[in-house]
Amino acid sequence: MHAVVELQEVYKIYTLGVQKVIALNGVSLKVEEGEFIAIMGPSGSGKSTLLNMIGCLDKPTKGRVLIAGNDTSKLNDDELTRLRRDTIGFIFQQYNLIPTLTALENVELPMIFRGLNRNEREKRANELLEKVGLEREINRKPTELSGGQQQRVAIARALANNPTILLCDEPTGNLDTKSGELIMEILTNLNKEGVTVIVVTHDPAVSEFAQRIVKIRDGKILDKRGD
Amino acid sequence: MYFELAKRNLMRTKVRTILAIIGIVIGVMAISSIGIFGEGLKKTVLERFEDIANEVIITPSFSGGYSSIDKTIVSKIEKMPYLKSVIPLKNEGSLVYLKNKKTFTTIYSLDRAAITELFEVEKGSNRLSGSCVIGSNLAERMKIRVGNKVTIKEKEFTVAGILKEEGARFDINPNNAIIISEKDFTELFNKEDYSAIIAKVESLQDIEKFKDLVEKSINSRDKKVRVLELRSILERITEAFNQINLFLLAIAGVSLLVAGVSILNIMLMSTLERTKEIGVMRAVGASRHTILRIFLYEALILGVIGSVIGGFLSIFGGYFIELAILQSAKHLFSMATLYSILQGVFFGLITAVISGFYPAFKASKLEPIEALRYE
Ligand SMILES: Nc1ncnc2c1ncn2[C@@H]1O[C@H](COP(=O)(O)OP(=O)(O)O)[C@@H](O)[C@H]1O
Ligand SMILES: [Mg+2]
Numbered sequence: 339m340h341a342v343v344e345l346q347e348v349y350k351i352y353t354l355g356v357q358k359v360i361a362l363n364g365v366s367l368k369v370e371e372g373e374f375i376a377i378m379g380p381s382g383s384g385k386s387t388l389l390n391m392i393g394c395l396d397k398p399t400k401g402r403v404l405i406a407g408n409d410t411s412k413l414n415d416d417e418l419t420r421l422r423r424d425t426i427g428f429i430f431q432q433y434n435l436i437p438t439l440t441a442l443e444n445v446e447l448p449m450i451f452r453g454l455n456r457n458e459r460e461k462r463a464n465e466l467l468e469k470v471g472l473e474r475e476i477n478r479k480p481t482e483l484s485g486g487q488q489q490r491v492a493i494a495r496a497l498a499n500n501p502t503i504l505l506c507d508e509p510t511g512n513l514d515t516k517s518g519e520l521i522m523e524i525l526t527n528l529n530k531e532g533v534t535v536i537v538v539t540h541d542p543a544v545s546e547f548a549q550r551i552v553k554i555r556d557g558k559i560l561d562k563r564g565d
Numbered sequence: 566m567y568f569e570l571a572k573r574n575l576m577r578t579k580v581r582t583i584l585a586i587i588g589i590v591i592g593v594m595a596i597s598s599i600g601i602f603g604e605g606l607k608k609t610v611l612e613r614f615e616d617i618a619n620e621v622i623i624t625p626s627f628s629g630g631y632s633s634i635d636k637t638i639v640s641k642i643e644k645m646p647y648l649k650s651v652i653p654l655k656n657e658g659s660l661v662y663l664k665n666k667k668t669f670t671t672i673y674s675l676d677r678a679a680i681t682e683l684f685e686v687e688k689g690s691n692r693l694s695g696s697c698v699i700g701s702n703l704a705e706r707m708k709i710r711v712g713n714k715v716t717i718k719e720k721e722f723t724v725a726g727i728l729k730e731e732g733a734r735f736d737i738n739p740n741n742a743i744i745i746s747e748k749d750f751t752e753l754f755n756k757e758d759y760s761a762i763i764a765k766v767e768s769l770q771d772i773e774k775f776k777d778l779v780e781k782s783i784n785s786r787d788k789k790v791r792v793l794e795l796r797s798i799l800e801r802i803t804e805a806f807n808q809i810n811l812f813l814l815a816i817a818g819v820s821l822l823v824a825g826v827s828i829l830n831i832m833l834m835s836t837l838e839r840t841k842e843i844g845v846m847r848a849v850g851a852s853r854h855t856i857l858r859i860f861l862y863e864a865l866i867l868g869v870i871g872s873v874i875g876g877f878l879s880i881f882g883g884y885f886i887e888l889a890i891l892q893s894a895k896h897l898f899s900m901a902t903l904y905s906i907l908q909g910v911f912f913g914l915i916t917a918v919i920s921g922f923y924p925a926f927k928a929s930k931l932e933p934i935e936a937l938r939y940e
Contacts, residue, residue, distance in 0.1 A: 390934055390937075393848070395847075395848055395933045395934045395937065396933075396934040415852075415853060416852055416853075416854075419847065419850060419851070419852045419853075420850070420852075422847075422848060422849070422850055423849065423850025424850070428848050428849065430845075430937075434841070434845045434848075434937075436570075436842055436845065436846070437577075437842075438570070438573035438574060438576075438577055439570070439573070446566075447846070447849055448849045448850045450566045450567075451846075451849065451850035451851050451852070451855060452850060456566075495849065496849075498849075499850065
């Protein structure tokens, strides 16, 4: 096994006027391919910031981030976009579906950006929605779906381009226990199929699904078990 | 699909979209209708001069020291090619008596054929033996009727006919004049030479050749005559109208500018409202270029719909303006109208795209993380 995610001494420092907020304070972390890890910590500890670094949505103030062997500091915006599109899937706490698009079209979106043709897209989007148990909701708009259903559409969308890494920022944060458990089951099954899953949470029930727990506080990783 | 996305975003804020489209419709309508009207106006004016476009007026070269054109020159010109007709003309100012009134006016010498060619007789005939033909204004002013007698230099003439009022002309103005035969004219004024020659060319392309010929055969040693072509005057009129049209268009352009600003405004609002969505799209693999494209499509859709409707409505706009100002819309269905509409549509599209560009560019420049965090 080799590392699909590697952070080396990553700092993220926000400057607000004269005040400095150190969101990440020298984080080093390795995630092997096929792992299921949970990043845990209290609110404001830097979990989301860390996840956004891994997802190439944010750039470190200092340090290196390597994703699937690519040094992200050496990639330009288009290359980072392609990396996100083809190797990373995002699942957000607020689902973040596009409100004008149906469930099917939301799942198609990453494939549109990759340039797949309509037939390929629709076929795969249908398969994915079936996989998350939404074959009957394909033509609904996000507002016509429950929170749990929306999050399942979001998972299907995250899987559209067959990512190696799935990044989930509090995926069950807005859901009831039952829907949350369903989401975690789906993620576990995906991990069994070989997808590397990284979940950010402060919920111990969620972290139970993980093989490894990384604890973070004040921008620092506390426990490096299994590194 | 990007197009579809753009379309749905516009549908999301229907009222705003419709207002933006109305803005473009009005702008395009203003430009196209005014363009149509301007062309109609130009044509209406030029139409009055249409039949003199092939006319050339040969006058004595005053700067060369000539005040008249002698008979040999007239007969030389009469023998020249390229010409359809040659009308030598004499004129003189003279006192004219009618009953107990008198007036000073211009006397022209012309033959009957020339009268028929140049003017229209409204009352009576164009008979010139011992009689004369009178311009309409003069007849009205002096209350002259066909059959009355007028006296020019002690010689009495019967009024054989009265001409129809003529519009503005450059060659000869008969409205306040009296026309008599060349024989009578020579007898009265003892004038052998001509004051001008009005000639018509067979085809407009021959004008230059004719001028060259005149230069070679008449003006070679001494500049005796000048050739004035009415075509060049028409060209100058056309030019003046083109300038007027341009000015009108510039005024109409202001309304399109306003429409552009409104598109800029609603699209900036739209990018702001959709910041988070832009972030999501960036996260799932949309490049800056893709975001730019989606927003430009929105502007383009506004532009296309607004311009096409505006272009279509401008046919009616042009029709009503022409009817109101020119009293006739007979020039409506022409290439110029089509051109005006295309021009309006083109400017409408350009305005929409230019106005949409800044918001689209701004949207594409958003950092994914900033956009995602936006609430
Ligand atoms: N854009 C930003 N500007 C300033 N401070 C920020 C910004 N983003 C995050 N922070 C700060 O960084 C710290 C970590 O934030 P975050 O990673 O969101 O924490 P978590 O996800 O663990 O709740 C917090 O103190 C937060 O206020
Ligand atoms: Mg967070």
